[in-house]
Amino acid sequence: MVFVEFLTSLSWLSVVLFVIGMVLVVAEMFQPGFGLFGTFGIISLIGCVFVTANSIVQGVILTVVIAMMLLILFLAFLLIFSNGKIPSNLILTEAERKEDGYVGTPDYSDYLGKTGFVTTICRPVGSADFDGDKLEVVTMGEFIDTGKSVEVIEIEGNRIVVREFVAL
Numbered sequence: 774m775v776f777v778e779f780l781t782s783l784s785w786l787s788v789v790l791f792v793i794g795m796v797l798v799v800a801e802m803f804q805p806g807f808g809l810f811g812t813f814g815i816i817s818l819i820g821c822v823f824v825t826a827n828s829i830v831q832g833v834i835l836t837v838v839i840a841m842m843l844l845i846l847f848l849a850f851l852l853i854f855s856n857g858k859i860p861s862n863l864i865l866t867e868a869e870r871k872e873d874g875y876v877g878t879p880d881y882s883d884y885l886g887k888t889g890f891v892t893t894i895c896r897p898v899g900s901a902d903f904d905g906d907k908l909e910v911v912t913m914g915e916f917i918d919t920g921k922s923v924e925v926i927e928i929e930g931n932r933i934v935v936r937e938f939v940a941l
Contacts, residue, residue: 794818
C-alpha cells in the first residue's frame, strides 16, 4: 500500500531524472571515456533522489534502491562480457608494429663500450655526449663532474649505465 502511494506521488521530473540517469550510466558502461556520461548520470540520479524523497529516510531508501539497480546493471554488464561478447569499440584492433613505424624502446646496444663526456653533472643521473648524441645516463652511484670522460658499461632497455673512464 505504501509502495503504491509512493508511485502515485512521483512527479514527472523525478521520473525523467531517473530515466536519464540510468541511460547515461549504462552509456558509460558501453562507451567508456572520460566519465562524462557516468558523471552526469550519477548527478541526475542524485537529483532524482532529492526531487522525490520527502524525508531523509525516503532519501536513504531511494539511494539504496538505485545503488542496487546499478549493481545489478553492472553485474549484467560483466556477465555479458564474460561470455566473450565484448563490443568492438572496447577492443584495440590495431597492433603497434615496428613495420608501421612504432618504436617501443630504442636500441642502445651500439653504445656499449663507447666513451663520451658528461654534459651535466651525474649525481648519479645526468647527460652525456657520445659522438654528438646526447643521452640520459646513470652511474653506479658515484658522482661524475661535467666534462669528465665516461664509458658505457651496461645497457638495460633504455637505461644506460656509465662509469668514469680513465685512459691508461
